[in-house]
Every structure is written in structure tokens, then in C-alpha cells.
Amino acid sequence: MNLPRRVVLAGGLATGTTLLASPLAARAEDFDRPFTGFAPPSTVLREGTPASVGLDPAPIETAKAQVISHQTAVPGGHPLYPGHVGLMAHDGVVVATQADGYAVRYRNATDELPEADRVAMRRDTIFDMASVSKLFTSIAVVQLIEERRVELEAAVADYLPEFAASGKESVTIRHLLTHTSGFTSWLPLYSAYPDKASRIAAVMRQPLANPVGTVYLYSDLNLITLGVLVERLRGQSLDEVVASRLTRPLGMVDTGYNPGARGLTDRTAATEFQAVPDRGMVRGEVHDENAWSLDGVAGHAGVFSTADDLAVLSQALLNGGTYRGARVLERKSVSLLITNFNEAFPGDDHGLGFELNQTWYMDALSGPRTAGHTGYTGTSIVIDFASRSFAILLTNRVHPSRSWGSINVARQEWAGGLGRALPISPRGSHVSWETRPEHAANAILSTPLGAASGPGVGSRGARLAFDLIAETEATDVLRVEVTTDGQEWVLVPLDIRHPGDSRAGAEGGELSGTPGERQWTLVRGELPAGSRALRWRYTTDRNTLGRGVSVSRARVVEPGGVLVDSDAAPDTFSASGWSKQLRS
The missing domain is CATH 3.40.710.10 (DD-peptidase/beta-lactamase superfamily)
Known part of the structure; x- marks a missing residue:
């Protein structure tokens, strides 16, 4: 491994800065308690x-x-x-x-x-x-918006009249910044045109490949146009x-x-x-x-940095x-x-x-x-x-x-x-389990419902409750399931109560595609009579992972008493592909 030489960052960050002696003197904001505003403006990297x-x-x-x-x-x-x-x-x-x-x-x-x-x-x-x-x-354009020299929803042609060619009169600054202009993704400007002026002119007169605002299509032409706009106005x-x-x-x-x-x-x-x-x-x-x-300077490419x-x-x-x-x-x-x-x-x-x-x-x-x-x-x-x-x-x-x-x-x-x-901390002094970051895996967290040789859930059923954080991609799925015979597993219909709103989801006991769900949600379900075991099964594909799934405060209660309590008896849980977390 090649060790970097000692450098001093432009802007004031220096390697080797001494921090507090205790490694836990400062604590990160937990993953499950996200910030909503900006960092203090005085924050300087160290x-x-x-x-x-x-x-x-x-x-x-x-x-x-x-x-x-x-x-x-x-x-x-x-x-x-x-x-x-x-x-x-x-x-x-x-x-x-x-x-x-x-x-x-x-x-x-x-x-x-x-x-x-x-x-x-x-x-x-x-x-x-x-x-x-x-x-x-983009930042250069937003600086122009700040100065009221450009309006986000104004037509690009208001500032670059030649851009109106070929039916682009309604394309706005926002359309270019968000790649919803309708432009094609790329043109061979370097080989199809003889000089810089003709290459820029080709972008200005290029017709749209799609009606403006109807599709998202990432396009270099959007930012080339904005680069020209910045130069023209500045x-x-x-x-x-x-x-x-x-x-x-x-x-x-x-x-x-x-x-x-x-x-x-x-x-x-x-x-x-x-x-x-x-x-x-x-x-x-x-x-x-x-x-x-x-000439190495364009809106879509050309910056070099460290x-x-x-x-x-x-x-x-x-x-x-x-x-x-x-x-x-x-x-x-x-x-x-x-x-x-x-x-x-x-x-x-x-x-x-x-x-x-x-x-x-x-x-x-x-x-x-x-x-x-x-x-x-x-x-x-x-x-x-x-x-x-x-x-x-x-x-x-x-x-x-x-x-x-x-x-x-x-x-x-x-x-x-x-x-x-980033830490995920169970509430209070509770125990939690978090899935490990593994591709193409089938992670299972399970617990018997009562003693292993007992009768399981009685004839009146039981109520399930647990806290959940699920940060998954759409193709990675969490399933909550029960079995009455140890062989066949069925989904438990769930009600998920998201913090701050009344949303409910996962009616069939499945959950996926939840990036950004960084707060503990309250989950409830009804277990059928005769259920002998409960499990959380998280299946991942070979693509991206996200943060995964965390489960805490799992309880199953039936009219006769408590069958499962993850805090009182965490050792009754078996975990494959999950790690047990304790609040520090």
C-alpha cells in the first residue's frame, strides 16, 4: 500500500490533528435519528x-x-x-x-x-x-438564480435565443438541470463538426428526442447548454x-x-x-x-479535482x-x-x-x-x-x-x-438484530412461540409487535412468516405505523424498496392459532444492498400471557445472517 504524504488541505484541514483523548468522547448522530437541517456554518474539516x-x-x-x-x-x-x-x-x-x-x-x-x-x-x-x-x-447556474439573473422556470431561450430552434421554445432551466428536457443523451460533436463554434451551434439547433418534460433521459447536451448560458450571462x-x-x-x-x-x-x-x-x-x-x-472547458465535463x-x-x-x-x-x-x-x-x-x-x-x-x-x-x-x-x-x-x-x-x-x-441504537435498553451486508443471501431471524415442545399459539391467536428499520432496495425483500408444522411458512399480514404520518403498508407481510426509512417504525400483526414459530426472512439479490433491516422490541402476546419477549429472553432467538446489537 502506498501511504499518502502529509498534506494540508486548502481550506484548512490538516492531517494529524489531535482530537479528544477518549475515542467515545463524541458520538455520531445515530442512523435512526437523522438530521433535518444543515451543519453549523462554522464547521471546518479536521x-x-x-x-x-x-x-x-x-x-x-x-x-x-x-x-x-x-x-x-x-x-x-x-x-x-x-x-x-x-x-x-x-x-x-x-x-x-x-x-x-x-x-x-x-x-x-x-x-x-x-x-x-x-x-x-x-x-x-x-x-x-x-x-x-x-x-x-449546476452550482454556477444556481448562483445566477440567487442573483435573480435567471429564473428556474424560465425558458432557456429567454437567455439564449438561438436555443429556441427546432421546437425547444418551452424547455426551461429546470428541465436542463433535471434531465427532463427531452434532449438526446449525446452527440459526436468532436467528430461531426470542425470547430468549437460549430459544435456549440449544433447543440443549440438540435431538436428534442422526446416531448419536453415527458421522460427522464440523462444528457450531456443539457449541461453543455447551461455552460454556454453561464458564460453568456457572466x-x-x-x-x-x-x-x-x-x-x-x-x-x-x-x-x-x-x-x-x-x-x-x-x-x-x-x-x-x-x-x-x-x-x-x-x-x-x-x-x-x-x-x-x-478546449477542455464545457458544462458537462472538464473539471479536475482531488x-x-x-x-x-x-x-x-x-x-x-x-x-x-x-x-x-x-x-x-x-x-x-x-x-x-x-x-x-x-x-x-x-x-x-x-x-x-x-x-x-x-x-x-x-x-x-x-x-x-x-x-x-x-x-x-x-x-x-x-x-x-x-x-x-x-x-x-x-x-x-x-x-x-x-x-x-x-x-x-x-x-x-x-x-x-453509522450506529443504529435500539430504544432504551432494548436488544436489536441487524442484517449483515451480504449479496444473494437468505438471512433468517427466528424464535419459537412458547416452549419448543409446547402447543404454540392458542385458539384465540396472538398479537405480534416489533420495531423496524428497513433500508432496502426494491429487489431485496423482508418477509415476516409463521409456521404451524415447522415445514410450511405463511406470511403474517402487517400494519406499519410510520413516524409522523398515518401510512400503513406491507399488507401481505412483505416489505421492500424503502431507502430513506431511517427511523424506527412500529409494526403490528395478528398470528393465527396454532402458530409454533415466527421468523423474519430477508432475501437479497446480487445487486445493491442498502443498509438492510433492523428489528427490535419483538413481543408476541396471547390472552394467556407473553410468548416472546426479545428483551427479556433474547437467547430464544436464532439468527443466521443477522447480528445482535446491544445499546452501548
């Missing part, structure tokens, strides 16, 4: 340990090992990526960093460099952020706007466009070896061909738009960034530029107030406002070839490690 803010270090250590493992080639294949830099933070404390592997490993599309010629990954390695650049453009190039109004005020000195032109190539991770167009091994200039053909600089940006957003006294957004603007404007398109939750609640890379941190983005080059940022946490994973996964596949598993592992480190 180095610490998971235990110093009440996190469980074990899931974080597991995540570290997992993302390193993907740098080893599978038999007969290749690694997922040559190297990575990762950073996790919670409640203003950087609790984990890791730099490992290589920023430059390959000579061309297939051949590795000799060991002596490779460039090791460092904590301050600069990465091509690819589509994470869209967040910078009278500056996009890189100048981002520098003067975002990165420079926040002290993000390593973040910008075209690092090669700024003399930073040696600190930059290589991306792809490109034969068409003939660029060779790309390093120090943007990987995306369209952004490259726009994990530490992105940490400052993340904390500034958690603080409500300010860091170290520099305000780059108003609090209400940050709220807009993480407000879901795409309720009409379930599963494609989107704020202004920021994706929301995407379990496929946010994993156990996912929720309605979790914002982030990924980049084609292998980057990702996940900011969870509910826990005031963020996870940043930067890889050069397209080095040396984009055809080597997806790294979503590593993104899930990194964000999931931080999400699972």
Missing part, C-alpha cells in the same frame, strides 16, 4: 478516527480492503482500475482516507509499464472528474466563473480545468489510451472527447453553502440542489444538477436527502445530509481502456462502508 465520532470502524476497514482488492486482476482478466483515492467524513471529521495503486500503470491500451516507470497514487493526485463536472456547472468563460465564484473562495486550489496547461500533469492520474481520435495516453487533459474538442478539495466542497454544502467564512450559496439554494424535482419519474430522483437517492452507487448512505454524482472516468461523490456525512471515491478506471467495465461495486462498497458505520 482529521480524526471513526471511534472519535461514534462510528463503528469495522465496516470502514472492510470497505478499504474491498476497494484495494479491485486493483488486482481477476484470473484471465484485468483489474477494475489501476488505483484509487478515497475519503470519508462524518460530522466535520475526516474518518478515513486511502490512496493505493497507480496513477499511471500502462504504456498503451494493453501493455503495463515496468514497475520503476509507474506513478503511484497519492492522496493529492488530481483526477479527471468527468460528469461530476456537471455539479460545478461575460466570462466557464472556467473563470467556476474559479472566481466557487473554487477560489473555498480554497480549492487543486480544482480546475486543463491541469496540463497549469503545469499539473505530473500530479494527474492518466485516463485512456486513445487511438481514435489519435491522442495516445491521455493525461493532464480531459478524457471526454466532446469536452476536449471544446479528494481533499471535493471534501471541502461537500462540507460547504453540508454547512448550507459556506466554509471558513466564504459563502458560495445561500441556504435556500443548497436546499434546491437536494429537492427532488423528478417525482414524476420514480427512481430518477434529481435535484438541481445533483442526483438523489441512488442506491446503485450510494448504497447504505442512500436516502431522499442524499445527493451526489458519478463520473465516467471512475469518480463518485455521495453527500448524505441526513447524517452529515460524505464519501468520495476517485479512480482512473478508464486507464488504459474504457471497455474494461463498470466500477459500481466499488462505489457501493465505499459509500456503504460509511453508511453501515
Whole structure:
């Protein structure tokens, strides 16, 4: 493993900062007690340990090992990526960093460099952020909205008259920021048009592929257009706007466009070896061909950054738009960034530029107030406002070839490690059980109803009650079941009482697809006469996991007395794929 050199973060975070001597002197806000507002605006990042803010270090250590493992080639294949830099933070404390592997490993599309010629990954390695650049453009647009120079629901053509071509008169700023404009996803601007002016003109006159506002379709053209809008209204190039109004005020000195032109190539991770167009091994200039053909500065791609600089940006957003006294957004603007404007398109939750609640890379941190983005080059940022946490994973996964596949598993592992480190505490002094993060598993928590040789539930039935947290993806299912003969299991109809509202669900005894359910819910059910055993069965697939399921305060009561009490007799429960938790 390559240890990062000692660095001082632009914006004031330094490695080695001494914290309180007691590892439990500070405690994380529990996963089941989410924050509703912003962090104090005075919050400044500092180095610490998971235990110093009440996190469980074990899931974080597991995540570290997992993302390193993907740098080893599978038999007969290749690694997922040559190297990575990762950073996790919670409640203003950087609790984990890791730099490992290589920023430059390959000579061309297939051949590795000799060991002596490779460039090791460092904590301050600069990465091509690819589509994470869209967040910078989006913030620049929201700054214009703050100044009342742009209206969110105004037509784009009000500011860029040429954009009205080909029937786009009704496309609004919001449509572009939320990818509901109707634009096609991509055009080969770099190869189909001869120069920057003609490429921008092609976007302006491009017709819509779908009626405006009718579908969610992620499109680079949306952000290319917004980049042009920012430049037109500011009278500056996009890189100048981002520098003067975002990165420079926040002290993000390593973040910008075209690092090669700024003399930073040696600190930059290589991306792809490109034969068409003939660029060779790309390093120090943007990987995306369209952004490259726009001189490296475009609304959809072109930003380069480091994990530490992105940490400052993340904390500034958690603080409500300010860091170290520099305000780059108003609090209400940050709220807009993480407000879901795409309720009409379930599963494609989107704020202004920021994706929301995407379990496929946010994993156990996912929720309605979790914002982030990924980049084609292998980057990702996940900011969870509910826990005031963020996870940043930067890889050069397209080095040396984009055809080597997806790294979503590593993104899930990194964000999931931080999400699972957040404690879930049973109420009072109660016992709880939590499912382990395992793919393609069938986790079972069971208990007999009375003595093993007893008669089970009497003729008048029994009432079931338990507390539940279920943070699952749609294809991972919790089933509550009983058996009368030990062979056949049937579902128990349930009534779930969610905190703060009157919703009820899981009528058939099944529950799934509940990201963001971070509070204990009260569950009730009626057990049929003759039931001899009760179980909670949680089945996962091979895709994402989410946080999983927690069960506490389980009781079964019949007219003659108590049959099950998880607090009084936790040893009557058998668990496979579940871990018992005790309140500390």
C-alpha cells in the first residue's frame, strides 16, 4: 500500500490533528435519528478516527480492503482500475482516507509499464472528474438564480435565443438541470463538426428526442447548454466563473480545468489510451472527447479535482453553502440542489444538477436527502445530509481502456462502508438484530412461540409487535412468516405505523424498496392459532444492498400471557445472517 504524504488541505484541514483523548468522547448522530437541517456554518474539516465520532470502524476497514482488492486482476482478466483515492467524513471529521495503486500503470491500451516507470497514487493526485463536472456547472447556474439573473422556470431561450430552434421554445432551466428536457443523451460533436463554434451551434439547433418534460433521459447536451448560458450571462468563460465564484473562495486550489496547461500533469492520474481520435495516453487533459474538442472547458465535463478539495466542497454544502467564512450559496439554494424535482419519474430522483437517492452507487448512505454524482472516468461523490456525512471515491478506471467495465461495486462498497458505520441504537435498553451486508443471501431471524415442545399459539391467536428499520432496495425483500408444522411458512399480514404520518403498508407481510426509512417504525400483526414459530426472512439479490433491516422490541402476546419477549429472553432467538446489537 502506498501511504499518502502529509498534506494540508486548502481550506484548512490538516492531517494529524489531535482530537479528544477518549475515542467515545463524541458520538455520531445515530442512523435512526437523522438530521433535518444543515451543519453549523462554522464547521471546518479536521482529521480524526471513526471511534472519535461514534462510528463503528469495522465496516470502514472492510470497505478499504474491498476497494484495494479491485486493483488486482481477476484470473484471465484485468483489474477494475489501476488505483484509487478515497475519503470519508462524518460530522466535520475526516474518518478515513486511502490512496493505493497507480496513477499511471500502462504504456498503451494493453501493455503495463515496468514497475520503476509507474506513478503511484497519492492522496493529492488530481483526477479527471468527468460528469461530476456537471455539479460545478449546476452550482454556477444556481448562483445566477440567487442573483435573480435567471429564473428556474424560465425558458432557456429567454437567455439564449438561438436555443429556441427546432421546437425547444418551452424547455426551461429546470428541465436542463433535471434531465427532463427531452434532449438526446449525446452527440459526436468532436467528430461531426470542425470547430468549437460549430459544435456549440449544433447543440443549440438540435431538436428534442422526446416531448419536453415527458421522460427522464440523462444528457450531456443539457449541461453543455447551461455552460454556454453561464458564460453568456457572466461575460466570462466557464472556467473563470467556476474559479472566481466557487473554487477560489473555498480554497480549492487543486480544482480546475486543463491541469496540463497549469503545469499539473505530473500530479494527474492518466485516463485512456486513445487511438481514435489519435491522442495516445491521455493525461493532464480531459478524457471526454466532446469536452476536449471544446478546449477542455464545457458544462458537462472538464473539471479536475482531488479528494481533499471535493471534501471541502461537500462540507460547504453540508454547512448550507459556506466554509471558513466564504459563502458560495445561500441556504435556500443548497436546499434546491437536494429537492427532488423528478417525482414524476420514480427512481430518477434529481435535484438541481445533483442526483438523489441512488442506491446503485450510494448504497447504505442512500436516502431522499442524499445527493451526489458519478463520473465516467471512475469518480463518485455521495453527500448524505441526513447524517452529515460524505464519501468520495476517485479512480482512473478508464486507464488504459474504457471497455474494461463498470466500477459500481466499488462505489457501493465505499459509500456503504460509511453508511453501515453509522450506529443504529435500539430504544432504551432494548436488544436489536441487524442484517449483515451480504449479496444473494437468505438471512433468517427466528424464535419459537412458547416452549419448543409446547402447543404454540392458542385458539384465540396472538398479537405480534416489533420495531423496524428497513433500508432496502426494491429487489431485496423482508418477509415476516409463521409456521404451524415447522415445514410450511405463511406470511403474517402487517400494519406499519410510520413516524409522523398515518401510512400503513406491507399488507401481505412483505416489505421492500424503502431507502430513506431511517427511523424506527412500529409494526403490528395478528398470528393465527396454532402458530409454533415466527421468523423474519430477508432475501437479497446480487445487486445493491442498502443498509438492510433492523428489528427490535419483538413481543408476541396471547390472552394467556407473553410468548416472546426479545428483551427479556433474547437467547430464544436464532439468527443466521443477522447480528445482535446491544445499546452501548
